[in-house]
Amino acid sequence: MANFVVYADDIKGKHLTFSEDGVTFDRLICDIPSFEGRWPGTGTKSDVIDAVNSVIHLIKHCVSGTATVSVTGDAQVKFDDWLENQSDWEIVPNSEWCMFQPYYRNATTNKQFWGRRDEWTYVRTLRKVGSDELIEWSKYPGVFNVDSGGEQYPMPASRADIEISAFRLPYHKGANESKEHQKWLQKHEIKYSENYINAQGGDTITAVQDPGRIIDKGYVIAPSDFALYRHIPHRLYNSDPISTKVVEQFGAPGNVGLNALLSGNQASVSFYNFLVQTFSEAGDMILDPFCGNGAMGVAAVVNNRKFVGVEFNPDRARSAELALEEINRIL
Numbered sequence: 001m002a003n004f005v006v007y008a009d010d011i012k013g014k015h016l017t018f019s020e021d022g023v024t025f026d027r028l029i030c031d032i033p034s035f036e037g038r039w040p041g042t043g044t045k046s047d048v049i050d051a052v053n054s055v056i057h058l059i060k061h062c063v064s065g066t067a068t069v070s071v072t073g074d075a076q077v078k079f080d081d082w083l084e085n086q087s088d089w090e091i092v093p094n095s096e097w098c099m100f101q102p103y104y105r106n107a108t109t110n111k112q113f114w115g116r117r118d119e120w121t122y123v124r125t126l127r128k129v130g131s132d133e134l135i136e137w138s139k140y141p142g143v144f145n146v147d148s149g150g151e152q153y154p155m156p157a158s159r160a161d162i163e164i165s166a167f168r169l170p171y172h173k174g175a176n177e178s179k180e181h182q183k184w185l186q187k188h189e190i191k192y193s194e195n196y197i198n199a200q201g202g203d204t205i206t207a208v209q210d211p212g213r214i215i216d217k218g219y220v221i222a223p224s225d226f227a228l229y230r231h232i233p234h235r236l237y238n239s240d241p242i243s244t245k246v247v248e249q250f251g252a253p254g255n256v257g258l259n260a261l262l263s264g265n266q267a268s269v270s271f272y273n274f275l276v277q278t279f280s281e282a283g284d285m286i287l288d289p290f291c292g293n294g295a296m297g298v299a300a301v302v303n304n305r306k307f308v309g310v311e312f313n314p315d316r317a318r319s320a321e322l323a324l325e326e327i328n329r330i331l
Contacts, residue, residue, distance in 0.1 A: 294320025
């Protein structure tokens with residue numbers, strides 16, 4: 001087969017086709033939709049549970065190497081129950097991690113507000129019992145300073161520096177529900193304004209009155225051994241194997257699929273570049289059963305991996321296919 005393929009299909013069904021046809025993947029890497037209505041195809045809690053069951057089926061029948069999954073909320077309850085009541089798969093040692101984003105910091109006090117969707121152990125990698133698969137965090141060196149002012153922020157010295165996470169254990173709570181960003185601002189006597197956003201179902205901060213406020217970019221990947229943390233910049237930059245030529249193509253006229261991934265300064269591709277480099281090997285075939293616009297696939301192809309994506313939304317599936325065709329042509 002080609003080095004990539006995208007199916008406009010529902011993984012809740014496609015997983016059976018893969019196993020019945022004897023299709024295997026070296027790695028499964030995905031963010032399991034964990035809340036009803038969050039993604040197309042997950043309109044009900046039953047849809048969410050079905051998505052989890054599909055991923056579990058794929059892990060059991062189609063994955064020969066490792067499965068790296070982000071899961072929380074209702075989906076986490078189901079996934080944890082399966083993991084606890086079986087003996088064929090186990091968590092890879094030191095593979096658990098979370099992703100934090102510095103919402104902003106004050107240039108004078110260096111106070112930082114950290115938060116992100118995943119809490120401490122929501123992302124983890126599984127291997128078959130008896131396997132010697134390990135996670136080598138050194139595969140991705142991390143980026144401590146990037147030549148863009150907003151990204152040159154001090155890294156946290158320890159987990160204790162992450163003063164607030166907007167999403168708490170045991171299960172994911174939305175920022176609008178927990179209001180922890182607002183609570184943090186109130187604690188530090190920083191004035192702010194907010195508006196009710198109907199689509200998000202809550203009050204969202206629209207302005208912060210803090211003259212020293214700096215908007216930081218990028219993410220911090222914090223493994224269970226915090227000393228191994230990695231900075232993931234909010235944009236692509238020239239770094240092996242991503243050349244300047246590759247970076248330029250995301251904004252090039254005519255590259256419809258890559259243009260669609262340009263949102264957020266290519267943050268999603270930068271993040272998936274980290275995932276692909278850290279959790280797979282060159283030549284591996286990676287499956288993303290919820291592939292969206294194809295950020296994982298582009299990172300896979302650039303890093304000399306094969307890629308299979310499944311996307312429920314046909315428009316997004318086509319966008320992913322275009323992005324992969326474009327990056328493949330460039331390479």
